[in-house]
Amino acid sequence: MNIKLQKSTLHKQSNIAITGSKSESNRLLLLQALYSNISIANISNSDDATLMQKALKSTDSVKDIHHAGTAMRFLTAYYATQNGQEITLTGSSRMQERPIKILVEALQQLGADITYTNNEGYPPLHIKGKKLQGNQVTLAANVSSQYISALLLIAPTLENGLTLTLDGKITSVPYIKMTLSLLNDLGVATNFEGNTITVARFETTEKAKAFTVESDWSSASYFYSLIALSEIGTTIELSSYKQNSLQGDSCLAEIYTEFGVETTFGENTIALTKTREATQETIKLDLKNAPDIAQTIAVTAFGLQLSCEMIGLHTLKIKETDRLVALKTELEKLGAAVDITDATLYLHKAASINENITIETYKDHRMAMAFAPLALCVSIHIEKANVVSKSFPDFWSDLQKIGVKLIEI
Template identity: 30%
Template sequence: MLRIDSLRKAPNAELQLPGSKSITNRALIIASLAEGTTSLSRALFAEDTLAMIDCLKSFGISIEANQPMETIDVTGTNGKLDAPQDSLWVRQSGTTARFILPISALITAPIQVDGDAQIRSRPQEDLLRALNQLGVEVAYSGEPSHLPLTLNGSNLKVKDIKISGDTSSQYLSALLLVSPCLPQKITFTLEGNAVSLPYIDMTIEMMRSFGAIVEIDEPNTFTVHPTGYTGRDYEIETDASTASYFFAAAAVSQGRVVIDGIGENSIQGDIGFINILEQMGAKVTIGADSIEVSGQNQLKGIEVSMRELSDTAPTLAAIAPYCSGTVRVTDIGFIKNKESDRVSAVVTEMKKLGIDARAEEDGFVIEPGMPIGNVIHSYDDHRIAMAFTVLGLLAEGVVIDDANCVAKTCPEFYEHIDTLRLEGDEELAILAIDGPAGSGKSSLAKLLAQELQLEYLDTGAMYRSVAAEVIAANIDPEAYREVTQITDNIDISFNGQEVFVNAKNLTKQIRSPEVNSIVSYVAANPGVRAILRRAQRSWARQRGGGVLEGRDIGSVVFPKAKLKVYVTATPEERAHRRSLESGRDMKEILNEIQERDEIDSSRTDSPLSVSSNAIVVDTTDKTLSEVANEVLRNFNV
């Protein structure tokens, strides 16, 4: 469960959002089939792209991914792939499932493809029918036209293909992507009332940039020549679908948001969402490599077809209650077969918030109204979770039941959402105290909280609580996913000096030598830090401020705190203090402190450092009272 803290002030933010999922996954397919090496920059690292990378590696493709640098180097195979030894697991990624299936046409051996329950429920009939026309044999292990299934391209026969476009544009994109590696040219005719055509344009644009020849003979007829691909360096745009939530938040709150890495030459169809916002009254400024959206007045209602940018339909729904008139979205009946039935999901959850909403045959209608608080079911659908997060920025008491499903396309979504709250954080009475172990920050923070009549939060106890649960579950403290999952499910509360974890009093256990030995590894986990940072920020916002102590409070958690203090002391003095507290050998403690300092200062996520504008206080030769008085003088200025 994640409570969405509402905005205290309109946002004024410039954001660097992740790269596009659609572009990253297309680039991975093309690079894998290309001749030579491709270097992708600003690549997205999320569940959907990691699923694609894992599947492509199963074909013998060399892929070197550097997540901190957002780069991926792919050594292409020139269309000559190895048969996977094991079943391909696409997780919940519809893009991966659809883009991987046509690769079977290049391999003369059986390929098994499977995925999570959600992706198993989504039919792939039109794509599989087209592959059958090419001679690819398909055998189902369960329901026809659904995963799991086995494909065999040993009887490949290249011929012109007709494929329906009224369910998904990804079917044609998937076939187009593999076509330059077929032995002869092939023509595809898109039939029906095609949806999401800009995604097909994106596919063709990217294919051409890697050397493919694609002719568009008529509006819906595409001929691809057997040219293969040539590897190259390729920079990926910011994800336009993800950007839509932040543009919407700015427009509806009468704030301002600038997003870099996407601009006037974007190849993403979802960039069209800003045109809708402009029609509703927002101000939009498009540059070469950035887009700015600002809200001027209350947004107007609108009736709009979102057939070409359906992924942003839930985003528009999220701001619809705050508009001056009715919002009607049409031509999106096909989104009932996405990760969830998005039409039903939007309407159902709006009604839970007291909003008049109704489904129509090909869309939905939402009337103006002020949402009430309630728990939003995400349906394990990242678009629903993200959209209702935006709604919650202007309402009280909105809670998302499974917020982590955003990891499918934007794992750091809530970190970016917190950036929108920074202007409001300046109004909070926050005293941020950071420093290394044994520097005296806990004693200082407790005294200052008492003097200032503010509540106190020991963020270190939160990391220790997670470490205690990791030990209880007998899990490797460096196991990223498992430890992150524990953190997401943990309930930490405080009663005075006592710490309760899942209703159990663990005050003593979290200070044990066993916890001491692993807490640095737990605290270095980016997933753990992201979840606990959200909890720490929410704790302070609900109270209007507080005294928070830890290792990244001023630098990361509350960079706009009223006062930031960095408390330090010599390692020997810190070890001496800990020895007096515990009765343990000072040399042993000194070794632990030095090891902890090294881990804390060198971790990639939120390393221990002196925050900008922080006052530095060396407590080595000072009494607690002297240090407290110095801090109070600065806080009360």
Template identity: 35%
Template structure:
């Protein structure tokens, strides 16, 4: 358990770690490329570790060295792994590797921890079966562990629901250049978290693959394309930066974050504009992003395009005048934990007035007192409520090590706020 020390006002500069979303995509793409790629400024975390270990089992050679990864690719010619692949609670690794496994001859078993075995993936399995792949939930409940019988994918037309997770689409897109023919993916309903699809198309293009995007309704991957090995610098993670921006907002102080791309397609970049709506001052430049805290007021906001920042904003709402309503967050219920329920529990524990719905939260300020915060083994719960501890004395974070999933040195960097 870690107690967070409250702070009256702060002025600090911090460096942002590499993006988890970009790192895992870059690792998988480099494993499919022909030749040797160098990934600079990647994120080293539990999730990226699970991905790199799995890719080695498929025949790629992923080596961590000199603060980066060197990846010797397979040219799309994978080997069957000689053992079950365990990914802990790494949702991106599980989903991306599900389609990737179909390229390997033989049978692949993908499994994870107890929470991963509760996280649904049936829509992706249905799509793969429609493409001729034998892909099934081994317990017939639509969740891992999964059995994938691979040996190549012909390509063709396939439909997938867009309203649950954009990672299903990304899983298909990332491996589609290695399918035998052209692939057309039609989205049923509205696509959730569209910026993550933009991020996927951005990195595929960087490695030499073209995808045609028809207004997020249909994605076409032409045949006879191959990823080109290259040196690739992973940009900073806007989700990770959100905790430092929020620290400025709740303390009335000023925080500058370096190593961010102000032109990034990452959806959590929009968190800046949410803070601006609430009253913060924002300064954006190529070298750093600065947030200045001012008196805050509640807002109504749809966070469908930035779901990973929803917990951070919910904590900021504790210190705003009036009610804040966060909508468009239904998929938070199938993340590392049911994040809507977790937020309602812990915000209420501190003294806030909270109403939780299927896809929304309403938060009104209350009279606060310190508490032991349950993290539910969710990295984003730990980091978000650390921010609350800057303002509310006596907050203790249970299982702070859960941040290893995406930001292992978070609390070391968080200490810079006190310097």
């Protein structure tokens, strides 16, 4: 499905309900598989969460999680602990290009039986579940937080818990803290001090534990961008959100004040309002704790004809696509000048925006959604737009609700 977005103006006042966070959902789904007394409300309707649920329920010996990166990392750890189960964990062609060696080697340190069925260091994986005896692992601190969270989620089931030492400067700390907070809510004792995380063994109790997943802050980012590019006085109310969020991307509320967007927290809602024009000509951000919002921010800055300098983006190269290269390519088609390194992006102030450009999405949901707000500036085409189902299946219909004009082509 390709979509043409016609130059549009948002309704002055709108309301949107956003599905649960896929980050929280997938963590809780794994904990539910380990501890059956857990119930979960407001689970994400994203492809990632759906694929995670399907894999956990399936009795097949081959588990295909397609393009769900979180599921690949979490399920690798989960099945390594399932004594007596033998499975092959595979995914899409892109998933088979995404490295997993760091996590596999960490699990092998604990005693896991995991082998590669094709290329060393990459899925598919052949996993023979067993009782893991180890309780100490050291990892580089700048690796994907999903590797770290995968280990932390299975840690309470290990005979002696887990002591995880992170070597170097830690990135994506909010995602680690999210995992630990969910473990704490379950009743698991944890400690995160300096570069050492400890998780105690936890024997489940018969007492039921109910969790409600907060809505996804990454999904909210596109509405922040839309408001930033809209007229002063425009407001969108989003649910369900809370001020003391576990999600690292909740930093959007602070970041987007730079673009003139104010966030008002209500009871289970946030209201985003364009209150002024941006005052800084160059936006400078370190996104090491929230790299998933880099694409949205870059496009927002471009649409407002601002400069933008972002660092801490080293994990973007191993996502659904190399997001730094993809961003540079698509922004430059629109008339931008962009400089990138392995971990940084610098967007130069643009004099104008080219119209009727077709944006390639590279099988990456965030590429489609990050560029969509430019419809408030120019008409734009989004190729293979249904890729948004990975995290936000209702994205295009929600955009229409708030005034964005689009047609399928």
